[in-house]
Amino acid sequence: MAREANLSVLVQKHLFHTAKLDLDVAQSIPATVGYETYGQLSPARDNAILICHPFGGTSHAAGRYGADDPATGWWDHLIGSGKAFDTDKYFVIAVDSLCNLSVKSPLVITTGPATINPATGRPYGSDFPQISMRDNVRLQYQLLQSLGIDRLVCVAGPSTGGFQALEWAVTYPDMVDRVVAVAATHQSPAIFALAVCQAGIDAVTADPAFKGGHYYDSEGPTAGLQRAAFLVSTLMHSDAWAWNMWERKTAPGSMHPRADREGRFAFQAGMAELAEALAQDWDANHFVYTARAALLHDIGYANRGLEVAAQKIKARLLLVAISGDMLFPPEASKPLAEAVNRYGGNAEVALMESGAGHSGSLQDCAWLAEPITRFLRREQMH
Amino acid sequence: MAREANLSVLVQKHLFHTAKLDLDVAQSIPATVGYETYGQLSPARDNAILICHPFGGTSHAAGRYGADDPATGWWDHLIGSGKAFDTDKYFVIAVDSLCNLSVKSPLVITTGPATINPATGRPYGSDFPQISMRDNVRLQYQLLQSLGIDRLVCVAGPSTGGFQALEWAVTYPDMVDRVVAVAATHQSPAIFALAVCQAGIDAVTADPAFKGGHYYDSEGPTAGLQRAAFLVSTLMHSDAWAWNMWERKTAPGSMHPRADREGRFAFQAGMAELAEALAQDWDANHFVYTARAALLHDIGYANRGLEVAAQKIKARLLLVAISGDMLFPPEASKPLAEAVNRYGGNAEVALMESGAGHSGSLQDCAWLAEPITRFLRREQMH
Numbered sequence: 001m002a003r004e005a006n007l008s009v010l011v012q013k014h015l016f017h018t019a020k021l022d023l024d025v026a027q028s029i030p031a032t033v034g035y036e037t038y039g040q041l042s043p044a045r046d047n048a049i050l051i052c053h054p055f056g057g058t059s060h061a062a063g064r065y066g067a068d069d070p071a072t073g074w075w076d077h078l079i080g081s082g083k084a085f086d087t088d089k090y091f092v093i094a095v096d097s098l099c100n101l102s103v104k105s106p107l108v109i110t111t112g113p114a115t116i117n118p119a120t121g122r123p124y125g126s127d128f129p130q131i132s133m134r135d136n137v138r139l140q141y142q143l144l145q146s147l148g149i150d151r152l153v154c155v156a157g158p159s160t161g162g163f164q165a166l167e168w169a170v171t172y173p174d175m176v177d178r179v180v181a182v183a184a185t186h187q188s189p190a191i192f193a194l195a196v197c198q199a200g201i202d203a204v205t206a207d208p209a210f211k212g213g214h215y216y217d218s219e220g221p222t223a224g225l226q227r228a229a230f231l232v233s234t235l236m237h238s239d240a241w242a243w244n245m246w247e248r249k250t251a252p253g254s255m256h257p258r259a260d261r262e263g264r265f266a267f268q269a270g271m272a273e274l275a276e277a278l279a280q281d282w283d284a285n286h287f288v289y290t291a292r293a294a295l296l297h298d299i300g301y302a303n304r305g306l307e308v309a310a311q312k313i314k315a316r317l318l319l320v321a322i323s324g325d326m327l328f329p330p331e332a333s334k335p336l337a338e339a340v341n342r343y344g345g346n347a348e349v350a351l352m353e354s355g356a357g358h359s360g361s362l363q364d365c366a367w368l369a370e371p372i373t374r375f376l377r378r379e380q381m382h
Numbered sequence: 383m384a385r386e387a388n389l390s391v392l393v394q395k396h397l398f399h400t401a402k403l404d405l406d407v408a409q410s411i412p413a414t415v416g417y418e419t420y421g422q423l424s425p426a427r428d429n430a431i432l433i434c435h436p437f438g439g440t441s442h443a444a445g446r447y448g449a450d451d452p453a454t455g456w457w458d459h460l461i462g463s464g465k466a467f468d469t470d471k472y473f474v475i476a477v478d479s480l481c482n483l484s485v486k487s488p489l490v491i492t493t494g495p496a497t498i499n500p501a502t503g504r505p506y507g508s509d510f511p512q513i514s515m516r517d518n519v520r521l522q523y524q525l526l527q528s529l530g531i532d533r534l535v536c537v538a539g540p541s542t543g544g545f546q547a548l549e550w551a552v553t554y555p556d557m558v559d560r561v562v563a564v565a566a567t568h569q570s571p572a573i574f575a576l577a578v579c580q581a582g583i584d585a586v587t588a589d590p591a592f593k594g595g596h597y598y599d600s601e602g603p604t605a606g607l608q609r610a611a612f613l614v615s616t617l618m619h620s621d622a623w624a625w626n627m628w629e630r631k632t633a634p635g636s637m638h639p640r641a642d643r644e645g646r647f648a649f650q651a652g653m654a655e656l657a658e659a660l661a662q663d664w665d666a667n668h669f670v671y672t673a674r675a676a677l678l679h680d681i682g683y684a685n686r687g688l689e690v691a692a693q694k695i696k697a698r699l700l701l702v703a704i705s706g707d708m709l710f711p712p713e714a715s716k717p718l719a720e721a722v723n724r725y726g727g728n729a730e731v732a733l734m735e736s737g738a739g740h741s742g743s744l745q746d747c748a749w750l751a752e753p754i755t756r757f758l759r760r761e762q763m764h
Contacts, residue, residue, distance in 0.1 A: 024640065025641075130643055132640065187630060189621045190621050190624035190625065190628075190649050191616060191617070191619065191620065191621050191624065191708075193647075193649070193650075194612075194616045194624075194649065194650065194653055195577070195613065195616045195617055198612075198650055199581075199609070199612060199613050199616065202609050202612070203585065203609070206588075206589070206605060206606070206609065207588070208590065223588060224588070227581070227584050227585070227588065230576075230580075230581060230584070231577065231581050231613075234573060234576045234577045234581065235573070235577055237573065238573065238711070239571045239572050239573050239711055239714060240711075240713075242572035242573065242576075243572065246572075248569060248680065257677075257678055258406065258514065258678050258680075258683055259407075261512055261674075265575075267572050267575070267576065268575075268576065268580055271576055292643075295639075296639055296640050298630070298640075301640055324711070326573075326708035329620070329621055329706070331622075332621060
């Protein structure tokens with residue numbers, strides 16, 4: 001066994017099924033999702049931490065699937081023995097989202113438009129009901145109930161994972177002691193909603209191969225989905241990050257783009273490659289449904305506004321904003337923190353300096369270890 | 383005559399034609415463009431200021447076309463009697479770009495893919511040679527020569543207009559005393575190049591109605607062009623701006639988008655309307671050519687790098703960065719200023735605080751009056 005592999009826990013995928021998940025849109029569906037756990041649940045079942053994955057993420061938040069697995073889960077820097085979410089102490093759970101983008105990956109188990117509709121024997125396609133961030137939270141709640149867990153030390157996540165962590169604090173206020181939301185706000189910022197979600201949805205649905213979402217008998221809108229992935233991955237990053245990756249070099253095997261119209265810079269070719277790799281496991285409908293859920297995120301929705309939602313929250317909140325994040329500008333974290341503190345709650349905003357932009361919540365996540373460790377040591381609110 | 387109209391100069395469009403414009407791509411074309419002038423050229427012809435328009439702009443930088451004209455030019459706050467570019471003192475010129483996006487507007491005169499190719503009697507389409515920011519500068523140079531102007535007090539512009547102003551300082555260093563580049567850098571920032579230019583180009587060219595750029599016998603890729611306009615206008619703005627415009631209201635006549643899949647927020651509907659209005663006068667090829675020219679912008683290109691380009695510059699530079707600009711992050715203005723100052727030149731960076739993001743260079747342009755006035759009063763460098 002390689003020495004490096006010893007630093008990460010070895011994990012396996014579990015499966016959770018519910019016959020009836022109530023959705024925000026007043027429909028119910030049967031749902032099956034994958035999940036992973038790290039560490040041991042205490043006999044009192046009082047040491048559980050839930051990690052919610054971001055937009056293009058999965059339940060593989062930490063560890064490796066085997067000693068030879070070259071990659072670790074996406075927050076492996078933070079989850080494990082002696083790490084911020086210390087698996088010697090805590091039982092950590094991560095769950096695949098509904099309509100998970102990477103439905104084509106053998107390591108993802110999800111329910112969405114690509115799932116066979118029991119009523120017809122064919123994939124739901126666009127007949128699948130629209131899901132919300134809160135629907136994911138309801139599903140995670142059912143899973144926790146099945147494990148006998150009725151109290152969470154913490155719910156944490158970056159980006160749309162942070163959306164869900166905040167929905168937890170409002171939807172099940174008596175179950176959550178602490179919330180860590182990284183690069184996430186109480187509702188979708190407008191530019192994120194328009195540039196990533198709406199423009200991405202439009203790129204997919206405008207592809208003639210999308211066929212209104214019923215494309216499962218054909219190849220599907222691969223080109224439109226790649227354009228959407230290109231947008232998402234571009235806007236997650238920053239100029240500093242792109243410069244560090246590629247400077248202003250010409251793409252390998254290409255003429256200089258000023259000399260030849262087919263020529264490309266390395267950053268054009270590189271970003272297109274990243275997007276293509278990203279979209280390889282994605283399903284177009286799953287992208288559209290998740291992007292719509294992200295666009296619609298608002299913890300104040302059924303709670304009649306931010307003020308009322310803030311009053312429901314009993315958990316301590318740690319909101320981490322990223323300095324160079326163009327989609328979640330740091331000032332967008334303030335309204336929630338101010339509303340919570342106004343009603344006697346406890347919310348703090350921490351500013352993370354990262355040159356990587358929004359993707360700093362993953363790439364530079366080691367920075368989070370110290371503030372999260374400190375945050376978990378604090379006394380709980382109630 | 384309404385009193386307000388008196389505050390702006392009354393202007394008319396002029397026309398400049400050259401039989402031979404040499405392009406960066408080693409081809410020559412005949413070119414015709416429109417231009418406007420404000421103020422009087424002095425007998426010594428030594429009081430000229432050139433204003434370069436941004437991406438979706440035109441030569442209508444100031445004034446009104448008649449007393450009843452409801453709108454003024456895009457930098458009217460800065461150009462006129464007693465304003466920063468004082469027309470009592472200076473002769474101000476603004477020129478339509480090559481491949482100007484708004485070719486369908488009767489007030490724009492430009493040469494590009496929509497122009498009739500004299501060799502075939504039909505529109506060039508994608509046979510038109512790729513143009514660059516510097517090609518626009520060469521064309522402006524020819525126009526100035528035709529007016530007997532061989533010295534400029536200042537060249538100024540926002541965004542891609544600023545790109546051209548900087549190209550002026552490198553291409554004709556002995557003609558330019560001062561340059562004001564607002565929200566513009568020595569080369570295209572990567573995220574601007576990818577998210578606005580490349581993703582916009584992809585949205586247009588992926589539309590089946592684009593037909594490889596030869597669509598002039600049919601309607602053309604209207605839907606793709608609107609998607610491109612949606613992206614451009616979204617990313618020019620900021621969350622603060624969108625919130626001030628629409629808060630989180632439901633679009634008029636729509637269900638709440640959480641309750642109904644066809645429902646939309648006001649900010650979705652509003653931004654789509656803005657984009658549609660914007661794209662109404664646009665030609666798809668002209669968008670693609672201009673976006674590509676913007677993507678390729680680099681004053682260091684034929685000058686073999688920023689260091690060499692910086693050594694050529696003799697003009698004083700005022701680089702204005704905007705605090706909330708996600709496409710041109712303020713730190714991206716530093717490398718040019720530092721390189722110029724390292725070689726004994728004189729460049730300063732000013733930070734403009736604007737909640738409007740990149741579009742603050744137009745919307746909040748009144749802020750620029752004071753620094754530009756001060757800058758124009760300074761002694762010239764040589």
